[in-house]
Amino acid sequence: MSSEQIGEYEIDCVGVPVPLGEGWTAQLSIYGPSPNPMHRNRIFPCQRVAVSCVFGSEAEAEAEARKVALAMLAPARPAAP
Numbered sequence: 001m002s003s004e005q006i007g008e009y010e011i012d013c014v015g016v017p018v019p020l021g022e023g024w025t026a027q028l029s030i031y032g033p034s035p036n037p038m039h040r041n042r043i044f045p046c047q048r049v050a051v052s053c054v055f056g057s058e059a060e061a062e063a064e065a066r067k068v069a070l071a072m073l074a075p076a077r078p079a080a081p
């Protein structure tokens with residue numbers, strides 16, 4: 001499992017083996033700021049991302065989960081005129 005602080009958010013990227021198969025799935029959790037340092041405020045519960053993909057290694061699955069997290073946490077950009 002890969003855990004990383006991005007700004008005020010903490011992300012957990014996990015590669016999970018496919019049941020009865022070969023390969024790995026990407027799973028992601030995102031936690032937001034909390035007033036209590038002993039409590040993590042889950043804003044995106046652990047779930048599979050890149051649902052249609054199966055990865056060849058745990059590292060590839062974690063990298064995909066991180067890519068999804070970065071896209072989700074990117075500031076919204078205004079639409080072009």
